[in-house]
Amino acid sequence: MKVYAVQMEIVSGNPKRNFETMDRYIGEAKKHGADLVIFPDCCLFGGAYPEKGSAFAIECISYGYQIAALANGIDILFGNIDDQFSDGDKVICDSEEDALPPCNHAYYAAEQKLTRIKSPFYFPDELEPYPLASGRKIGIFAGNHDWNLLGEQLCPGDFFINISSFFYRTGEGNHYRRDIAEVAEKYGVSVLHLNAVGVHNEGKCIKAFAGESSIFEPSRKMVYSFPAFEPRAELLEFKNFGVKGTFVPQTPLTPIAEKRKALTYMIRASLRQMKIPRVVIGVSGGIDSAVNAVLHADALGAENVYLVNLPTRFNSETTKNAAGKLAENLGCSYLALPMTGVLESCRETLNAAVFSGGETVTVEGIHFENLQARLRSAVFLSTIASVLGAAFTCNGNKTEVMAGYCTLYGDTAGIFCALGDLWKTEVYELAREINRESERIPEASIEIPASAELSEAQNVDEGKGDPIIYAYHDRLFRFWMEENRTLDETLEALDDGALPRQIGFSETDFRRLYPTDEPAVFDMRYWWRRYRGIALAKRIQMPPILSVSSRSFGEMNESQIDADL
Numbered sequence: 001m002k003v004y005a006v007q008m009e010i011v012s013g014n015p016k017r018n019f020e021t022m023d024r025y026i027g028e029a030k031k032h033g034a035d036l037v038i039f040p041d042c043c044l045f046g047g048a049y050p051e052k053g054s055a056f057a058i059e060c061i062s063y064g065y066q067i068a069a070l071a072n073g074i075d076i077l078f079g080n081i082d083d084q085f086s087d088g089d090k091v092i093c094d095s096e097e098d099a100l101p102p103c104n105h106a107y108y109a110a111e112q113k114l115t116r117i118k119s120p121f122y123f124p125d126e127l128e129p130y131p132l133a134s135g136r137k138i139g140i141f142a143g144n145h146d147w148n149l150l151g152e153q154l155c156p157g158d159f160f161i162n163i164s165s166f167f168y169r170t171g172e173g174n175h176y177r178r179d180i181a182e183v184a185e186k187y188g189v190s191v192l193h194l195n196a197v198g199v200h201n202e203g204k205c206i207k208a209f210a211g212e213s214s215i216f217e218p219s220r221k222m223v224y225s226f227p228a229f230e231p232r233a234e235l236l237e238f239k240n241f242g243v244k245g246t247f248v249p250q251t252p253l254t255p256i257a258e259k260r261k262a263l264t265y266m267i268r269a270s271l272r273q274m275k276i277p278r279v280v281i282g283v284s285g286g287i288d289s290a291v292n293a294v295l296h297a298d299a300l301g302a303e304n305v306y307l308v309n310l311p312t313r314f315n316s317e318t319t320k321n322a323a324g325k326l327a328e329n330l331g332c333s334y335l336a337l338p339m340t341g342v343l344e345s346c347r348e349t350l351n352a353a354v355f356s357g358g359e360t361v362t363v364e365g366i367h368f369e370n371l372q373a374r375l376r377s378a379v380f381l382s383t384i385a386s387v388l389g390a391a392f393t394c395n396g397n398k399t400e401v402m403a404g405y406c407t408l409y410g411d412t413a414g415i416f417c418a419l420g421d422l423w424k425t426e427v428y429e430l431a432r433e434i435n436r437e438s439e440r441i442p443e444a445s446i447e448i449p450a451s452a453e454l455s456e457a458q459n460v461d462e463g464k465g466d467p468i469i470y471a472y473h474d475r476l477f478r479f480w481m482e483e484n485r486t487l488d489e490t491l492e493a494l495d496d497g498a499l500p501r502q503i504g505f506s507e508t509d510f511r512r513l514y515p516t517d518e519p520a521v522f523d524m525r526y527w528w529r530r531y532r533g534i535a536l537a538k539r540i541q542m543p544p545i546l547s548v549s550s551r552s553f554g555e556m557n558e559s560q561i562d563a564d565l
């Protein structure tokens with residue numbers, strides 16, 4: 001049996017575009033003499049579940065029947081919502097799960113007759129393999145649930161098809177492939193898992209379908225794999241007890257290289273969907289803006305990335321030179337625009353202002369630092385981007401986002417936050433990955449202390465920088481955020497002497513930082529207050545974050561502020 005498997009790039013929330021793509025692939029499948037063409041379960045609606053009875057739901061269902069009408073001698077397997085879901089007077093099913101999101105059904109169109117194969121999430125008793133004219137059967141699955149419902153009905157020589165789509169999460173693809181290999185071995189059948197590619201914008205969080213579709217034989221051997229983050233269609237022949245085809249193994253990537261590929265794809269795909277052809281990036285000479293610039297240059301081409309350095313008297317020659325060197329290395333258009341004059345003029349104007357009640361506006365200290373950040377983003381970068389027909393970006397990382405170590409309406413601004421799901425130590429790791437083949441990021445950007453350079457107290461040439469000790473605080477913050485631990489649990493672990501081990505930090509280095517528990521407790525309470533206080537308020541107003549981890553800001557329900565702290 002010849003199967004045309006389509007790892008399709010979906011456009012979330014645009015069934016018309018997705019139908020046109022499917023129509024083209026169905027035509028290709030017919031030309032190749034395929035018996036069956038397969039698409040992922042989200043191929044029409046993308047990652048955006050429609051509301052029951054909505055125009056979007058009805059549109060998806062309408063295009064589903066148009067796909068069925070294209071069968072005409074070929075079988076088509078694809079995913080869509082249930083047609084009952086379009087009728088506001090009906091429920092999805094009689095299950096207790098009716099309150100959950102709409103069920104992804106697999107539809108099998110054979111000779112223009114539409115047969116619904118219902119997901120076991122809602123219909124566990126009705127799920128049956130699809131019989132073929134040859135007497136073989138296909139176990140068709142559209143969810144991540146119990147394979148046993150279908151597997152027990154299959155025989156050697158039959159095969160499984162799983163069209164479930166999943167979003168990229170670091171390392172998750174390896175876990176999923178292990179599960180598929182186990183199913184293939186357990187039931188003695190080949191298993192094809194088909195995923196989608198494409199991005200889905202949830203408002204405060206942007207996710208990507210990973211691709212990496214794969215086929216496993218009963219020996220647990222992966223006999224075919226599709227690339228990550230690339231649309232691909234392959235003609236496969238399921239024959240006897242295996243799959244006939246030319247296996248081209250994909251080069252395994254390290255976790256950080258995998259994240260780099262994911263972020264580059266998400267930048268490219270997201271901006272393409274937003275119809276934004278170019279970007280402006282404020283480059284300080286530091287590590288975050290340098291890594292962000294490389295990712296965007298790789299995604300869009302260096303000619304579509306404009307780098308702008310906006311120094312004040314607090315910026316060192318070291319960082320200014322590093323910013324210029326970065327632009328030279330990448331081949332991006334570059335502008336160095338000192339803004340000291342505008343900055344001082346703005347401060348003088350504000351300092352001279354007096355309210356009718358006699359209050360004055362004295363812009364010093366932290367207020368002067370924030371003014372610098374806001375002028376850079378809200379005034380200079382946004383205006384330059386507007387003139388160039390571009391967007392400007394946010395350079396923030398996950399550590400800063402969690403701790404609120406950023407200026408509201410300043411460095412929190414931008415079209416999206418590409419590094420917002422990378423801890424600061426991961427940003428350094430990504431910089432080293434980028435420079436593995438050649439030095440694209442100047443070594444100075446990696447070696448200097450991380451610093452906002454907004455005052456004399458942050459002079460990098462004197463070894464001064466941020467108040468966050470990234471090697472330690474990244475692990476502490478991950479313990480709180482990704483492992484969902486509380487401050488009380490952290491203090492208890494500290495009291496038991498187990499904290500360094502639990503967060504993966506050296507006991508020796510921990511005691512070098514905090515010889516006694518008292519300063520460690522003071523530090524924890526300070527950052528916890530920020531995490532669940534002012535930082536939460538800032539995160540609500542952050543640009544969307546590109547999500548690459550199992551737990552990222554933007555997809556979390558952050559409604560609680562710890563008022564007691």
